[in-house]
Amino acid sequence: MKIDRVAGWLNERPASEEANMAGSPEQGDGFVAISANFPLRFRLPSKADVTEGLFSNLRLLYGIGEHYDRSLKEEGYGSIPDLLSHRRFGGRAGELLDSWGTPPDPSAVYRTLSAWLPPSHRLFIRSLGLMEREKIVFFDLETLGLANSPVFLIATARLSEGELKVDQYLATSLEGEAPLLEEFIRRVGSTSALISYNGRSFDWPIIRERLFYYGIPLPEEPIHIDLLHHCRRRYRDLLPGFQLNIVERGILGIERRDDLPGSLVPAYYSSYLATGDPAMLAPIVSHNRQDILSLVLLLEALLEENDDAR
């Protein structure tokens, strides 16, 4: 099936990457950008499907909990537009639909979702179908330790027509951390949706801490979907744990070959800093790229299972 195809693809080196690595990676101020494109036909849910899914969830209205949800459905109100004629909820349904617009505006929708649903609710990932695909940004970072440690590598991946664009920003010295962070937030902008794995607890707070540390103004937090929450919900009984490598193996069927264990990444980068030997960097870059690719595949798997569930 499809997962087998992509698993094989993950362990391949993309043709276009060699050129970029060997050629001239884009030079930033103290960091380099390593770009690679991977052929990928990523199917997001259609706007119509997403809209239908949103409409059928009455709980997105203020005042509707489990009890009303059931009784309203029994009375024949199957969707939010149905409620427009309802004596009590009609007004609120109108206001909500107006705030969303047609087709629903993703920022407005995510505001509603965050207010009423747990972050692991499937509408969070399905609503990505409302976004322009270029604005969906997967990200993953590497640091020299835990909290309060410098960030030296951030990978982003963006969906584009027929391919996936992976950009890795790698600090060539710790001098490059601040410009690298600035470049990242500039690229993300405030209208994107971020996709991460454990990023709400780890990656994003670290970026915030480091921006505060350097006194760089903080952008408004974009829409941020943490796939860890969704994996926990979907695969609760299937997996012994939720570290990315366990999920890769159990759900995506990926076995990494010759991969640098994540726990060694800080030591490798430290060793690069001490010796200046770029050979220490290749395994880190490759590890980080595999992480970000897994993230893309994981979203695909979660969306598919959502389809199955319908």
Place this chain on the structure above:
Amino acid sequence: MLADLLAELQREAWYRGQLTHVETLPSAPAGYASIQLHPLLASYLERNGIRLYRHQAEAIEAFRSGRDVIITTPTASGKTLAFNIPILEALIEDDAASAIYVYPLKALANDQLGKLKAIEAGCGIELSPHTYDGDTPAGARGRIKRTARIVMTNVHALHQYLPWHHQWARIFSNLNAIVLDEAHRYRGVFGANVSLFLRRFLRIVEHYGGSPRIIISSAGIANSIEFAQALTGREAVLIDHDSSSRGEKSFLFWDPLKDPSGSITSQAARILSFLTGHGLQTICFTRSRFMAESVGRAARRLAGDGIASYRAGYLPPERRRLEEGLRSRKIKGIVSTSALESGIDIGGLDAAVIVGFPGSRLAAWQQAGRAGRRDSPSIVVYIPYENPLDRYFIRHPAAFLSTGKERLIIPKIDRGQRAGHIACAAAELPLREAELNEEEKEIASSLCGEGVLAETSRGFIYRGLERAHQRFALDDLSGQTIKITCDGTVLETMDPLRARREAHPGAVLLHNGETYVIERLDLEKGIAEGRREDVPYHTHALVSSEVKILSTSEFCESESSLRARGRGMVTERVVGYKTIDADRTISVSDLDLPPHSYESDVMWISFRCGIPGIASADLPGSIHGAEHALLAMAPLLVLCDAGDVGGVSSPFDPKTGYPTIVFYDAFSGGAGITPGLYRSFSLLIEAAHALVSECPCRDGCPACILSPRCGSQNRPLSKPGTILILKSLTEEWGSR
């Protein structure tokens, strides 16, 4: 009145002439001042019948003028009100302004919160004061940081919060005042760490645009202005003349040895029940919880249920019951460890009994300060233990009474600890070169070489693999600490040096007045494990040390001797420990711990020609005895605990070429103790001479030259030789 009481005391059947001296300090009337206050505060004070003393008004005016203030008036002179009033005034006038109250210990913050809330409610203002420390529930933290205008915390906690400074942006950017309460605890090596921490704290506050005034509140200090400057790096106005009203206070010196059949415990209990029996509400301070319980038990047998016990770690409801019992006079007497010395609001009592000198006159005066309410007379009874310093005060009451003020020293700490602060500062915000002096730049560069910092165009940044503030805890910024644990909880942390001496296997460790017996010490893993057990005995590590003199920074010669101070390399070996019960050694055990070497401050005395009357065979025992006597008197002149300074004597020192006694600060890097002793040398010599020559024993006893800590178990010792040496030194160096 006092005369009647004393006469009755002397008529008691158990009286054996123990009362050796009585000294009465006269009463003093209050000096009031009128000062214009914000109407809310003025009416609050008026409604509660509070008039401000002159020194309180002066503190308020100094604060209003925008200057830092250090208040060192005695216990119960209204220090807290003196800084609360102007801070509240500032916070009423600027409704964004905030303040942070910093305490040396968690428990003290809780006590002060109640007082502040009372004023808040009384004035009808809303400041949402709140404590914020390790006990603050996670769910409440965000709200406190969003809404509280006064945060009460402790230095250890604040150190840990600094890297998360952006969460405190609102409070820091509007910070109007920082209060450092109980600041006399910030002395020695800990004080040096706190001063470097404050520098980092102020740096962060300035980063957010805050410009707070600092108020330091402390027990009496002899060198207040210098201390404030050393602690905060800024100048402060001194408020030290107490204008609160004082009743007459009488000090009774009680020599328990006059009654060989009665233990110190039983005599303390008798005095306590005698005083409470005469309608005097009395607090009795002991040095350990075990002692407190024994005295409490014995006193209850004599006086009935009106005697309560108190120890650290009581929960708020128990504490409130106790405070209430004292107020209603249902409790007539209370026995406590030093936990009640300060910070807790039990008001004034009629009498205090001090069992065992509490280590410093500063602490002794705080305990004595618990006796005395408003203008009524009060009584303080001092009962010494059988050790040199305690006994010295019985014979020299003037030394006890002279003043409660001590010189507080904030030494320059060792490079390892300074490096810890530099690493933490760089983890908080990039550390620019302009913020560092030459020596610090050099430390920062070497931290770069060790992979702890990295130099970038934005400054030095922290790049260590673990969190800087965990690696460098405030107690020990060299990054090496031994955690003392019991049932998995950490009681305290110690540097490896102190852990060898105080947390070796078999050691009885006193923590908050509770005794713990150490079972295991793992220096490599940095852990010591103990069990909680009430034991009647205590232990002393037997330390054998060598000191190599490295350099001389100051010296002074006389005809036959030379005294000098400088730096030395100390090698300490803990060879065993003694178990002592009621001042008697009951066993000696061997220990096998690796030796530890460190550089420190040292002071030495060399004898350039023989001392008349001492045969060469007696020389080792004589200088050894002199060493012990001088060490025993050190806490009289410099604020330090027994064991904070060590000594070595040798008939031939390779560096000086003469018989020499070397004293060293028992802290890696030094703590400024021996420099202080060098400065007070003549007083030290005279006190040691008096101690030994006045002691009635023949060959030396625990009250003069026998030391419980001696690594060679007090061998050899010659008391006659000791007296000759100290006499000759007194003649050459004495102040008379």
